[in-house]
Amino acid sequence: MxxxxxxxxxxxxxxxxxxxxxxxxxxxxxxxxxxxxxxxxxxxxxxxxxxxxxxxxxxxxxxxxxxxxxxxxxxxxxxxGLVRSYQISSIFPDFTALNNVRFALQQGRRTNFDFWRSELSLTGLNDAAMGLLDDLGLSDWAEVRAGDLPYGRKRALEIATTLALDPQxxxxxxxTSGMGREDIGRVTDLIRKVAAGxxxxxxxxxxxxxxxxxxxxxxxxxxxxxxxxxxxxxxxxxxxxxxxxxxxxx
Ligand SMILES: Nc1ncnc2c1ncn2[C@@H]1O[C@H](COP(=O)(O)OP(=O)(O)OP(=O)(O)O)[C@@H](O)[C@H]1O
Ligand SMILES: [Mg+2]
Structure with missing residues (x-):
């Protein structure tokens, strides 16, 4: 049931x-x-x-x-475990995509300590952040300033920073608001993927x-x-x- x-x-x-x-x-x-x-x-x-x-x-x-x-x-x-996606405005535009996710992971470690204590001690903050970027198709954008990302990638980064909190x-x-067709397809796939579990x-x-x-x-x-x-x-x-x-x- x-x-x-x-x-x-x-x-x-x-x-x-x-x-x-x-x-x-x-x-x-x-x-x-x-x-x-x-x-x-x-x-x-x-x-x-x-x-x-x-x-x-x-x-x-x-x-x-x-x-x-x-x-x-x-x-x-x-x-x-109930978390809302960050808004774009809460992404730090001068941080790289990687540093935005690292920062969110540090926040997540504070709010969801048990989960990340085990996860981060195994992989380290950097690897965990790269893993999340990879999940969201952002690994090639890791070192790009968040403010310079194309719109659809920014939304993906917003989802990555939210997932860093490991919400249930x-x-x-x-x-998908304000996105072109290609980005909509990508974000749709992404939501389906992150919805697992x-x-x-x-x-x-x-x-x-x-x-x-x-x-x-x-x-x-x-x-x-x-x-x-x-x-x-x-x-x-x-x-x-x-x-x-x-x-x-x-
Ligand atoms: N802080 C507020 N003070 C007064 N009225 C508000 C406030 N926040 C929302 N409203 C009003 O409540 C109603 C619902 O707004 P809400 O933003 O929840 O709608 P929505 O369904 O998200 O709309 P949209 O599709 O345009 O985003 C609107 O009439 C809005 O003007
Ligand atoms: Mg609304």
Whole structure:
């Protein structure tokens, strides 16, 4: 039987009188790649901020492997294995790709000491960083300044620095945004690869990517879940069509 790794009930976040996230329930199964989709302003990023603890919820509960994590700070949630991909802005542009990953590994050693204590004592920081770069197709770019990397490689580096924390549940917010077709293909392959042995929840506007990658999809609109199921199930749901196109086209 599949285990639920992340269980969210009644998650709500108000900004003044406005509910950006309004009573959201989510069940994320161990090992799946789950998409969170919906039109602009639906509340997807706010949901991620609530899940990672970077924003406190107004109400609702979040359980990670049965333990309540709502109310814990970002660091403690990351320690328990739920990590969101770093944003490009958190990559140090003047560091090489290799040094960015080395730095992230040092951070990861602090947040996830047991894992990296054994790993790093075997291989050393440098080898571990090179291994991660290699996994992400970045070994040829190791000595390049992060700020000089092409856009798609920067996103791959962002994922590498996140993987350095060895998350069990990885949240990716629009991993393919702003990419050309070639980079999208590469990042899609990469997500499939890093998803082995982990759970991935991703916000993604590119629907062919969602269709190709994600086992299950949750659709948000105006802060509420309006559909859930496989891609084909939700794509055929009239409420989803209406949310994307507006009433006039439904
Ligand atoms: N700090 C904030 N203060 C006030 N309103 C906010 C704040 N953060 C988000 N919102 C509002 O909450 C709603 C949901 O925003 P959110 O960024 O979560 O949407 P999203 O689904 O990620 O959209 P997009 O697809 O455009 O990234 C929007 O109406 C947004 O303006
Ligand atoms: Mg967003």
């Amino acid at each position: 599949t285990q639920t790794v992340l269980e969210v009930r009644g998650l709500t976040r108000r900004f003044g009188a406005f509910k950006a996230v309004d009573g959201v329930d989510l069940d994320i199964a161990e090992g799946e790649i789950h998409a969170l989709i919906g039109p602009n302003g639906a509340g997807k990023t706010t949901c991620f901020n609530l899940l990672t603890g970077s924003l406190p919820a107004s109400s609702g509960t979040i359980r990670l492997r049965g333990e309540t994590i709502s109310g814990l700070g970002m660091d403690r949630i990351a320690q328990r 549940v990885l949240l990716l917010d629009e991993p 982990r759970t991935v929840v991703m916000v993604e506007h590119n629907l062919p990517v969602v269709k190709g990658l994600c086992e299950r999809v949750t659709v948000l609109a105006r802060g509420q879940v309006i559909a859930r199921g496989t891609y084909d199930e939700v794509a055929g749901d009239p409420r989803v069509v209406e949310a994307y196109l507006g009433k006039a086209h439904a």
